[in-house]
Structure formats: C-alpha cells, structure tokens
Amino acid sequence: MDLGTLKESCSQYSNPGNVKLTYGTAGFRAEASLLPSTVYRCGLLMAMRALKTGAVTGLVVTASHNPVEDNGVKLVDPTGYMLEQTWEAWANKLAAADDVDGTCTVVQELFQVEDIPYGSGTVMLAHDTRPSADGLVKAAAAGVAAMGSLPIACGLLTTPQLHWMVRQCNAGLKHKEKAYFEALATGFARLVSGHTAPSEGLIVDCANGVGAGKLQVLADRLAPGMAAELRNTSTEAGLNDACGADFLQKERRLPAGFQHVPAGARCASLDGDADRLVYFRRQGSGDEVHLFDGDRIAVLAALLVMDLLKSLPPAEQRPPTVGIVQTAYANGASTEYIHENLKCEVRVTPTGVKHLHTAAEEFDVGVYFEANGHGTVLFSAALVQRLHELGADSGPAKALLALVDMVNQAVGDALSGVLLVEAALRRKNWGLPEWAALYTDLPSRQLKVKVADRSVVTTSDAETRVVTPSCLQHLIDSAVNAAPSGRAFVRPSGTEDVVRVYAEAATQAAADDLARLVARHVHSAAAGVGPPP
Ligand SMILES: CC(=O)N[C@H]1[C@@H](OP(=O)(O)O)O[C@H](CO)[C@@H](O)[C@@H]1O
C-alpha cells in the first residue's frame, strides 16, 4: 500500500456530513446518494481482508428487498460466507472516519492490529439491477485499487452467485457463472431423475430484480424437466414494488401481476437480490395468499435430507446429526412440528444469517432459514466424505451428493432454493396441499415503529427479551399474558430505522391486537416518532 496513492484516491470520496452509517444485520444500507464514501471504504476493507487471509474476497452492491432508491453493500469473506463478525467493527470504524487523514489512520491501525502483510489481494465485485449500481461499483473498485489490490468486476449477479463464486474460487474449483448454473442444473437433474414432474408448472414472482434473468437461464437449461413461468421480470422498473419475497412475507397479499393466477397454483417469490425465497398460493377471492415461508421450506428440506439419510447403510460410528436453526421470528407451530414430528434439534439465534449459519455448522446437516425465506442447508466435510465412499453403490448417497452440489452452501440462494423445494416435492410426489398439511401456522403479525433512536432498545436471549428501556419488557409481558397463546417480542432493526414488533396468538384478531398494543408500548417507552400506532 502506498500512502500517497491512498490519500489522493480517498480525497475523491468524502463522507456526506451528518450521516452515520453502520454495518447492520447484513452490511451497509442507505439512500444511494449517501453511499459512495462508505462503499469506497468497503473496497479498502475487503482488499485488506484479502491480504490478511491470503485469499479472494467479495463485495456486492445491493440493497436486497429495499426500495429502488436505496442501495447498499454486502461483504463476502474467503469462505463465501458473510464478513467475519470481528471485522464488522473495522467496517464501522472506517465508515465513520473523518475524511482523508481519519481514513488513512484507521487503515494503518488495521494493518498493525490485524498484522496484515503488505502485498496485492483480489476482490470480486458484483451488483444488482439498481440504477445507482455503476457509480457505487466504481467507488468499490477505486477503494480496492487504492490499496494496490485487484478489483475484478463480475457484473450483474445475484448476491448468492457472488458468494458461491468466491467460495469455489478459494477452494480451487470452477467458479465462473457458467459453473454455477452447471452445478445447480446437474444437481437437480440427478436428484429428480426417475421422479415424475408435476403436471402444473411453477409461477415465479421475480421482484423485477436480478433474479429474473438468472432464473430464466436456469429454467431454460432445465426445460422441459422443470416448467417455470417467470413474472415481474423487468430490470428497468418496479424493483420490489408491491412484489417480491419480503412484500409477500410482511403483507401476506398477492404480488403485482398475480391477480389472475388460478387459485391453488404453485407460486414462488424471490427478493430483489435473489437471496430469499417464499412459496405461496392464491387463497379465496380477494388478494389473500397462503404463504409457505422460510420455516416451512426448512421443514421440507429437513424431511428430504432425513428420508435420504435413513436409507443409507448404518454408520459404523455415530449416525449423522441433523439440526434446524431458526430465529425468534419462526412461527411457533413450525418449531413444535420440528420437535414433535421431525424430532431433530432446534437452535434459536439472533436475526441475521451470519448467526444462523454459524449455528448450522455444528451439525452434519444444518438446515437454517429465517422466516422471511433466507436460508440454506450445510453439509459437514465428514458426511460428504462418507457419501463419496458409499456413492457408487448407494442410491440415497448419490441423491445426497446431488443435493450437496445443488445447494448453495455459501449463503441462502433463492435459485438453488427453488430447485430444493421442487426436488423435495417431486421426490415425495407432493403438491402444495400435502406440504401445507404438515402443520398449521399460528396467526401472527409484524409491525414497525419509528423511534427517535432505535439503539435505545437493547435485547437479550436471542432478541426475545428487552433489556432497555427498562420498563418495556414488563409491559410486553403483561400484554402477552392477556392474549390467548400469546407470544411477542421487539428488537431494533439492523437494516431500517425502526423497531420491529412480532406477535403471535391463537387467532388473527388476537395477534393483531397484541402486536398493536406492544407497538404502542414501544412508541411510548422508546420515544416514538409521529402518532402512536
Ligand atoms: C424480521 C426480518 O425479516 N428481518 C430481516 C432484516 O433484518 P432487520 O435487522 O430485521 O432489519 O433484513 C436482514 C437482511 O436481509 C434479514 O436477515 C432479517 O431477517
């Protein structure tokens, strides 16, 4: 690194005044015009992370399910997972540094404290379909180059594609986009070989995002073996606007362009950067939907894996462990079903896939999904080795190996997720009715409360208990106790300037009332902005 070059480059990316961006649940996010200096500094950071680890790192310019005016950055570690959590503090420190001298001081401190060798690293860059992408990718590349490292522009990709590419690249495996489609498509074909395709095709809401074009490539490769009709496929307009996985999960309404879809048809929805997936079907005569959320996808994935594991020859040592990781947002009925029927271990972590992923690594097969549809399945190296040993003689081992190739183990991936669900349903000869019949969701409601400063709300016990403001948990407890089969919790969002409220109860009316009452308590205890909910 040359300090003179760094200073010169840094001076072109000054921080906007009065704005303090923090790393949050999944990286930095804000209105796009506020972001160039932060994204530039993320370029610096990921170049240093590449030097520290001696491996390729990645950076995706995206704001996922947020409105099109926003943008953001997701940072990819050499494993393909999200940035190592201890480095989030460095990301925040760099983002907050006062212009040139402040930034250079943090860079020098990071080199010293983390004992980073000087040299040249490589950072792979990608972006979604937002109009602000070009300028921000340039800012990221300038940051990487200012460190004397090499930015590789990988262009328009889904977030999980870049995670997958970084992971493969560092493992010395094929890592171009072509190899990604190859892995998913051949894995799927092997997994469903000999099983009849359903008579009805899948209809996918692509959120007018980057997933549309990519899923089309995959569908074309798999045709006629997998029939998929894609809707909301514009890359010009309507990103996440009344459509997409987040809209469906939060609003429980039909997305734009689905009003005339036949009742009961098998539909799926991706989010703006295609790392979340939910399934749904139209219900009733209005725009109501029956949602098949991340919890239900996790259960289906676990059923598929457990069926296959059961058919393997008995293990000489201990049988493989299977665990499901959820957050407090998981519907209580799903958790009960997993305990009572699947009889596998459930772990609950704070929100954010970085937490779920770490917990899932403790099992031979770790299935993790957030209720909003972000998740994947991880397979331990020991299990994969055993499957290879059994492979040639064992149908179930071959099917599991197909699954290992098809599932994006770096991060939740809506494209790989569609194939996972389609393959699981096909192998069981199930449609949506059989999948829905596993358990009935408890009615729930999510609300957001705008407050002056969301950081005044702090939590413990995987975000299920409020620590501060000190009076708030007591008020929530009283509200919960008065609701039939009630459960509620609140936490500050890590991606939006709000406090989130979740409530569950025996009836929809009781869940709605409980959510509203808790939201009012948040508003009064944590300096709510605007009229009380
Ligand atoms: C309730 C909810 O859906 N929260 C989402 C949302 O985080 P918040 O910290 O709640 O804003 O965005 C995250 C990143 O996509 C995702 O991991 C998380 O599950």
Ligand SMILES: [Mg+2]
């Ligand atoms: Mg997303």
